[in-house]
Amino acid sequence: MQIKRSFRFIFSLVLAISLVWVSLNPVNSLATALTSQGVQNTFPSSETNLVAQAKVGEFVLPPLPYAYDALAPYIDSETMTFHHDKHHAGYVKNLNGAISKHPELKGKSVEALLRDLSNLPEDIRSTVRNNGGGHANHTMFWEIMTPDSQGQPTGPIASAINDTFGDFETFKQEFNTAGKKRFGSGWAWLVLTKDGTLEVTSTANQDSPFLDGNYPIMGNDVWEHAYYLNYQNRRGDYLDAWWSVVNWEEVNQRFEQAQDSLKS
Ligand SMILES: [Fe+2]
Numbered sequence: 253m254q255i256k257r258s259f260r261f262i263f264s265l266v267l268a269i270s271l272v273w274v275s276l277n278p279v280n281s282l283a284t285a286l287t288s289q290g291v292q293n294t295f296p297s298s299e300t301n302l303v304a305q306a307k308v309g310e311f312v313l314p315p316l317p318y319a320y321d322a323l324a325p326y327i328d329s330e331t332m333t334f335h336h337d338k339h340h341a342g343y344v345k346n347l348n349g350a351i352s353k354h355p356e357l358k359g360k361s362v363e364a365l366l367r368d369l370s371n372l373p374e375d376i377r378s379t380v381r382n383n384g385g386g387h388a389n390h391t392m393f394w395e396i397m398t399p400d401s402q403g404q405p406t407g408p409i410a411s412a413i414n415d416t417f418g419d420f421e422t423f424k425q426e427f428n429t430a431g432k433k434r435f436g437s438g439w440a441w442l443v444l445t446k447d448g449t450l451e452v453t454s455t456a457n458q459d460s461p462f463l464d465g466n467y468p469i470m471g472n473d474v475w476e477h478a479y480y481l482n483y484q485n486r487r488g489d490y491l492d493a494w495w496s497v498v499n500w501e502e503v504n505q506r507f508e509q510a511q512d513s514l515k516s
Contacts, residue, residue: 310348310351310358310359310360311344311347311348311351311362311387312344313336313340313341313344314391314394316332316336316394317394317395317398318397318398318399320332320333320336322399323397323399323497326493326494326496326497327397327478327479327482327493327494327497328481328482330481331477331478331479331480331481331482334477334481335390335473335477335478336390336394339386339390339475339477340386340387340390340391342383342386343382343383343384343386343387343390343458344383344387346379346382346383347362347379347380347383347384347386347387349379350376350379350380350383350384351376351380353373353375353376354372354373354376357372362384362387362388362391363388363462365380365384366380366381366384366385366388366460366462366463367462367463367465369381369463381458381459381463382457382458383458384460385457385458385459385460385463386458388460388462388468389439389458389460389468389471389473390473392468392470392471392506393471393472393473395499395502396470396471396498396499396502396503396506397497397498397499398497398498398499398501398502399497400499401495401496401497401498401499401500402500402501403495403496404420404500405420405500405503406500406501406504407500407501407504408504408507408508409469409500409503409504409507410500412450412507413450416449416450417450417452423442423452424495426452427440427442427452427472428440428488428491428492430452430453430454431454431472431474431487431491432474432487432488432491433454434454434456434474436456436457437456437457437474437475437476438454438455438456438457438459438474438475439454439455439458439459439471439472439473439474440452440453440454440471440472440474440491441453441454441455441461441466441468441469441470441471442468442469442470442471443461443466443467443468443469443510444466444467444469444507444510444511444513444514445465445466446465446466446514448511448514450469451466453466467506467509467510467513467514468506469503469506469507469510470498470503470506472491472494474487474490474491478490
């Protein structure tokens with residue numbers, strides 16, 4: 253009987269201490285509990301990672317503005333996950349690595365770095381070209397897509413497309429042809445040139461239109477990593493399907509930014 257009473261007392265004491273500990277440390281206790289169950293504790297760790305990353309370099313992987321599966325069936329969830337979490341994250345990491353070798357460059361925007369590439373230190377020039385380009389291109393890419401696409405251009409970009417290309421269908425065909433004809437990896441673009449005209453172009457690898465002084469209004473990624481899991485070798489089908497997820501509101505915003513950049 254005495255042993256039972258002692259056991260009950262010790263058990264109650266341990267329980268009381270545990271309850272006090274949990275009430276004082278709710279986040280840590282939750283994190284420990286989730287981790288011990290094999291559940292990824294995304295909130296505190298991702299926040300910490302973002303802060304740590306920002307301190308180490310200048311550039312941070314932006315979160316997707318929608319869920320990984322939001323653009324399905326046009327772009328599948330697995331493609332979006334690898335594309336954003338692995339490929340884009342890799343460009344950001346490599347870009348930060350290059351900038352850390354030349355602290356005088358910290359604080360410059362990726363656009364400024366790309367526009368002034370020929371004046372960057374030679375030892376990081378190609379790394380910034382590839383990975384700075386990769387960061388700028390993909391940051392734009394996530395933003396100009398949405399699960400709530402309007403389907404057709406709206407606002408000033410719609411008028412500008414009609415004035416330049418005749419109509420939306422003609423523009424679409426020209427843009428898709430640029431993507432189909434890009435040998436290997438690269439991008440199809442609608443840019444505002446230095447002369448203030450709209451133009452469909454294509455670049456190889458992760459080359460940004462900023463390298464040539466043009467402003468990338470919208471672009472489609474035709475690297476195989478952007479479509480191969482779902483479309484395999486059918487790049488044309490991917491290019492056709494992509495128009496169903498274009499965010500024309502964002503494209504209009506970028507058109508405005510492009511026009512502003514000509515004034516400055
Ligand atoms: Fe990509």
